[in-house]
Amino acid sequence: ALANRVIHQVRPDAITVAEDVSGMPGLCAPVGQGGAGFGYRLAMGVPDCWFRLVREVPDEAWDLGWLWHELNNRRPEERVVSYAESHDQALVGGKSLIFELIDAAMYDHMHRSQANLAVERGVALHKMIRLATLATAGHGYLTFMGNEFGHPEWVDFPREGNAWSYRYARRQWSLADDPDLRYHGLGEFDRAMVVLARDEGFLGRDEPRLLALRAEDQVLAWARGRCYFLFNFHPTRSVADYPVEVPPGAYDLVLDTDEPRFAGPGRVAPGQRFLTHPLPGGHLGIRVYLPSRCALVLRRNP
Incomplete structure (x- = not known):
């Protein structure tokens, strides 16, 4: 609350977003009403929900009732930002969503001319997961860098444990620019769904x-x-x-x-x-x- 008070005294137009998994009440309530004063909170249960389904549950056994609950599990008075993945999932030791879906086949079978069941499944679900997340988001949608086009690898910043390497401290945007690769199609879909949400203006206005x-x-x-x-x-x-x-x-x-x-x-x-x-x-x-x-x-x- 004190930090938000200082931030908004210095920059009244500032936006602060709470990264909190506990569901603490009052996090987005005004400081004057006893709240912490954040403008938004992240829906941190949503990516956990998707990764649990992808990792642990056969596709034909997905519990859509549980999924619907998790996608809409928020207080109506709080402004919430939903997302399918972030650094929590993509940092070294974890996998990005698309890598979780397709795994090593991403390296050799992402050309549009190549048929591969694992790739076709992963590409289809990646689009559906992002669209479902956006279409049920409360007041905002967050795209983690590279999630727009299904970046294939994890994120790892230079450190002693990797000999200060920059190899994974990057996002390969060139993949999305190549029309012969499926990455390009994933990126085009992200653009189309975000434009639809912007033009229709349902975020923050109409509940699902x-x-x-x-x-x-x-x-x-x-x-x-x-x-x-x-x-x-x-x-x-x-x-x-x-x-x-x-x-x-x-x-x-x-x-x-x-x-x-x-x-x-x-x-x-x-x-x-x-x-x-x-x-x-x-x-x-x-x-x-x-x-x-x-x-x-x-x-x-x-």
């Missing part, structure tokens, strides 16, 4: 509204503002005409993790518009083709 959580299908869907997020986490099962209850209107496909420009296989036709119609049970909704390990974002036009 759960539409569907179907464990048997590994499908998770929610709405935020006029954006509707549909995720199929199942590793092998694609579903045609999947029913999703939504308000009446027309829904345009605005983002697809499967697009070829995002290093995806391109299983969904671009530019689609979905119109609501009656569903079984007297409900209103749309029917959507949801490929395996794919996420779609639809925008409602009433």
Whole structure:
């Protein structure tokens, strides 16, 4: 509290972010109200959630109910920044998210012309994980350096233990600049989803509204503002005409993790518009083709 008071006396426009895993109440409350005065706090449980699923749980056994809870586990009065990974995971001794997903295959099979099941799985999940994190974030989204395009290696700063080497004290941005590599597609996807969030302005304004959580299908869907997020986490099962209850209107496909420009296989036709119609049970909704390990974002036009 004292530090925040001094900071804002010197720089009233300063933003302070709390890195606290305890969930301490009042961390973002004003100092005058007995709080610590931070502007934001990091949602440190979110990356732990993703890494636990990736490391310990088979893809077909992911608990989407637990995942939804972890992604939205925050106090409504606090401004929270969500992220998929940070230095805590990527420092030497750990692995970056993409490296955890793909491991050594990253070194030899990231060219677009090469087929590799481990790489295709990792690239698909990396995009879905980032999009789900952004689309459920409270008031902000943090990208760790290199996470935008799936940097393959860890971070290690010069020290006595590595003979003061700078080899891993870098991010290889050239990988994202090469259109023949899947890194480029991962980077393009990051740009597209961040632009969507900026243009729609749902962060800090609209809370996620759960539409569907179907464990048997590994499908998770929610709405935020006029954006509707549909995720199929199942590793092998694609579903045609999947029913999703939504308000009446027309829904345009605005983002697809499967697009070829995002290093995806391109299983969904671009530019689609979905119109609501009656569903079984007297409900209103749309029917959507949801490929395996794919996420779609639809925008409602009433």
